[in-house]
Amino acid sequence: MINNDIFNTAKDRIKNGICTCVVIKDCEIIKEANGIGVKPILQLLENEPETLKNAHVCDKIIGKAASMLLILGGVEYVHGEIMSVPGRDFLLKHNIPHSYGNLVNNINNRKNDDICPLEKAVLDINKVHDGYKAIKDAIAILMEKK
Numbered sequence: 267m268i269n270n271d272i273f274n275t276a277k278d279r280i281k282n283g284i285c286t287c288v289v290i291k292d293c294e295i296i297k298e299a300n301g302i303g304v305k306p307i308l309q310l311l312e313n314e315p316e317t318l319k320n321a322h323v324c325d326k327i328i329g330k331a332a333s334m335l336l337i338l339g340g341v342e343y344v345h346g347e348i349m350s351v352p353g354r355d356f357l358l359k360h361n362i363p364h365s366y367g368n369l370v371n372n373i374n375n376r377k378n379d380d381i382c383p384l385e386k387a388v389l390d391i392n393k394v395h396d397g398y399k400a401i402k403d404a405i406a407i408l409m410e411k412k
Contacts, residue, residue, distance in 0.1 A: 273345070276324040277367075280347055290322040303327075304384060304401065307335045315339060328366070329353045329373035331384040334397035337362060348373070352385070359392075383408060 276288035276295060287306040289297040297317050299306035307325065310317050318339030325332060328346025333356040336344055344357055349366035350373045357364045373382045381389075387404035388397045 273322070273324070277345065277347065280324055280326050286326040288324045289317055290324070291317075291320065296321075303382070304332050304335055307332055307339070308401070308405075311335050311339045327373055328364075329382060329385045330356050331373075331382075331388050331397065331401050333357050333360075333362075334388060334391075334394045335401065338394045338398055350385070352389070 272290055272293055272295060276290055279285050279288055279298065285298040285300050287299040287301070287310075288295055289310070297310065297314075299310065301309070307323070318336065318341050320340060320342045322343040322345070323336055323341050324345040325347070327348045328336075328344060329350040330352040332346075333344065333353040337356070337360050341362065344362055344364040345366065346353065346364070347367040348370055349364070349368070350370055352372070354364065354366065354369065373385050374380065375382050384401055384404050387400040391397045391400055
């Protein structure tokens with residue numbers, strides 16, 4: 267089980283804006299990352315997959331897209347300061363212990379006028395590998411619009 271002091275430190279670092287994602291292994295913080303949306307988790311998954319394996323991850327926002335990426339990475343536990351119902355439900359379906367600060371119906375886009383495009387991309391997807399592809403495709407489309 268995770269050390270409560272380390273877990274509380276990780277949550278505080280996110281709440282205080284020091285980072286958006288904290289990875290804990292063997293009762294110590296091994297990685298901190300900053301970024302918008304799922305970018306920090308996606309970068310860890312693609313560049314340092316061993317970092318996520320059997321880790322406890324605390325993140326600023328956990329929706330279904332982030333849940334899929336974390337499950338694909340083999341995490342042991344997930345905490346989201348904000349967690350969506352679809353994100354929570356996906357973690358439950360895959361027997362991943364989790365916690366959250368605030369539970370929300372959906373993760374909204376940056377304008378707060380619709381659901382996040384990555385969340386929309388995985389809304390009806392139930393397999394993590396299919397979710398990963400949908401997330402990558404959605405990011406590519408978003409990057410083209412810039």
